[in-house]
Amino acid sequence: MGSEPGRTAAEVRRALRELRYLLTGLQLGGLADWPGSAERIAHNPAVENPTSGGPISLGASPLEAEDPGVAPAPDGEAILKEDPGELLSEVRTEMGDCRRCRLHSARKQIVFGDGSPRARLVFVGEGPGFEEDQQGRPFVGRAGKLLDKMIRSIGLEREDTYICNVVKCRPPGNRTPAQDEMEVCSAFLFRQLKIIAPRVVCALGSCASQTLLGKQKSISLLRGKRHLWHGVSLVCTYHPAYLLRNPAQKAAVWEDLLEIRSILDANAP
Numbered sequence: 001m002g003s004e005p006g007r008t009a010a011e012v013r014r015a016l017r018e019l020r021y022l023l024t025g026l027q028l029g030g031l032a033d034w035p036g037s038a039e040r041i042a043h044n045p046a047v048e049n050p051t052s053g054g055p056i057s058l059g060a061s062p063l064e065a066e067d068p069g070v071a072p073a074p075d076g077e078a079i080l081k082e083d084p085g086e087l088l089s090e091v092r093t094e095m096g097d098c099r100r101c102r103l104h105s106a107r108k109q110i111v112f113g114d115g116s117p118r119a120r121l122v123f124v125g126e127g128p129g130f131e132e133d134q135q136g137r138p139f140v141g142r143a144g145k146l147l148d149k150m151i152r153s154i155g156l157e158r159e160d161t162y163i164c165n166v167v168k169c170r171p172p173g174n175r176t177p178a179q180d181e182m183e184v185c186s187a188f189l190f191r192q193l194k195i196i197a198p199r200v201v202c203a204l205g206s207c208a209s210q211t212l213l214g215k216q217k218s219i220s221l222l223r224g225k226r227h228l229w230h231g232v233s234l235v236c237t238y239h240p241a242y243l244l245r246n247p248a249q250k251a252a253v254w255e256d257l258l259e260i261r262s263i264l265d266a267n268a269p
């Protein structure tokens with residue numbers, strides 16, 4: 001019987017890596033601060049007076065496909081990655097002092113996105129909260145601290161990833177963004193994703209998942225399944241803020257994180 005020493009060694013390395021992630025995950029999962037105590041993140045629905053959003057003709061429409069297996073290379077539509085940082089800056093410039101929807105009126109600043117323009121993993125949240133609006137960076141509050149831990153639990157640093165939101169301005173009172181606000185702003189999100197062309201996009205929560213998939217299904221139905229966004233693997237999981245309020249879901253999130261890790265490993269550069 002012929003043996004395959006190269007393959008066996010690779011398998012052993014992979015098994016050791018998985019064991020390390022498992023131990024890290026168990027350790028993090030067992031700690032009181034991952035996914036956190038049951039302390040609540042304030043989420044105060046507030047109703048704003050709608051004003052008409054200006055017309056916009058930007059970006060791509062959502063595209064979803066179930067069960068892609070390992071994602072192929074980003075499709076031909078993806079913008080060549082010569083200088084993704086510069087291309088992202090161009091999109092930010094085009095956004096300008098955006099007043100395309102009513103969210104501009106209560107924001108302190110636009111929270112465009114943060115991280116590596118060449119990231120292999122991009123996280124997409126819902127919209128900036130109070131801290132993000134103050135600092136101009138996504139996920140820097142309590143949910144962000146948890147996201148940092150989630151990222152580290154699969155052997156990455158925040159700086160290795162790119163983090164952004166469906167809407168770039170803080171909805172007043174941290175309310176859920178309205179459909180028309182998401183429609184206008186997601187055009188910028190799609191362009192960010194096309195430029196970065198990561199291996200995996202992780203949608204945090206139902207707002208990001210539904211926006212990227214163009215479906216209204218609940219996050220509990222969307223997570224745990226394989227999806228594609230324009231040829232890129234899309235993993236949907238619970239939002240870290242939800243996880244802070246519902247720590248029982250940490251096992252599910254851990255599974256989703258392992259799925260991300262295995263897609264990245266299967267597509268190692």
Ligand code: URA
Pocket residue numbers: 125126127128129132137138139140141143144165241
């Ligand atoms: N929640 C989000 O969805 N995005 C942030 O940037 C912060 C909290």
